[in-house]
Amino acid sequence: MGRHLTFEIFRFNPEDKDSVPHMETFHLEETERMTLFIALTRIREEQDPSLQFDFCCRAGICGSCAMMINGRPGLACKTLTRELPSEITLLPLPVFKLIGDLSVDTGTWYRAMNEKVESWIHTHRSFDPRAEEQRMDNALAEEIYELERCVECGCCVASCGTANMREDFLGASALNRIARFMMDPRDERSSKEYFEVVGTDEGIFGCMGLLACEDVCPKNLPLQDQLGILRRKMGWQAVKHLFRMG
């Protein structure tokens, strides 16, 4: 016999002018290996079809179902209800634009971020589809892949004190993204160009090191290490310039 779960869920539909932001209570019997995604689907199917939340892959790959679970950002599909107390509060992610209830628009934010940090390989080489693919050392490819695993769910941004206070702060996923391109030998950008993008208070020097990003990342990306490396690299770049070394 499962526990009796009580859900406190944020409800608000910005499209409806009569809608007022409020919390609504739902009850559900816990089933074996129940995830928050399963619970929300059951609530929507059995109790309130108007409940809005995002999902797609149900396997922690698409990053759509991020929400504040008892105050902490996390993926609904990866969170088992048995890991939570019987009272569960669900809020939409802060920082991002609210679509309705638990659904937020991370897409627009991430698109703007990727454009801002120019999140693509910068090269002068023209692409020849018939040529053999450029080879890369396996260890390096794995290192790059480790950072590439980001699913852009927005948990790091929602958990970041700086991002919550300052709209212009890039956030951990953007800095992780840049760290990924800095490792890639195919990207021809110089340290100076990378410095332009992240060597500011909107970038790595705005990070206050609260490390909530590291603690909540559902993909367990090495954000603390990458932010540290980036700060040292960018800091060193500025010092080198001071002594006209670079």
Added chain:
Amino acid sequence: MQTAAMTRERSFPTRTSAYLDWLQMLTGAGLILFMWSHMVLVASVNLGAGAMNTIARFFEDTYMAQVGGPLIGAAFLLHFVLAARKVPFRTEQQRAIWKHARLIKHTDTWLWLVQAFTAMVILIMGSIHMWTVLTDLPITAAKSAARIQGGFWGVFYLILLPMVELHVGVGFYRIAVKWGLAGRSQRKGLKRFENGLTAMFILIGLITIVRFWTLPI
């Protein structure tokens, strides 16, 4: 293909943020080392008033107190100005960080609020302490004891001590994780070490205050 970043290469990137961040870290690290040394030196009174007087005389005979004192004061103010760039002074930012901290219940986020709060207290009380001591040289165990036994200064230091040690301890941890000196695998251990260190310095400080309070003048 000419991209925006490639075009920008010829322009002059501003490095101010980087230099200010370096300075914030370096003044912070310097002040951490100073505060820990300061605590150990003042605690020499526990070995006897003579021990503390000898050390104080050494620092004055070599002019380290007369010159170093104001320099530490300047570093202290500079560190405040640099770090204050990150402290939310605007109401909406303050509201955002409070709401955020209460919601996510994340220790390191709370520790940053502790740093910001203790910073304000230290700015005022630390300035008063420095002014009082440096305008009344030489430092002697008897003068410090008389001040503390007056009551007001005793309470003053009982408040200032944990404020400084918390700020310094958290700052030490923060510099290490921010600049990547401690990686993911070392973070937990570093935090334990920092907690132990902070507790130890607060204990030494308390013992020292009690010693001053009971020192026969």
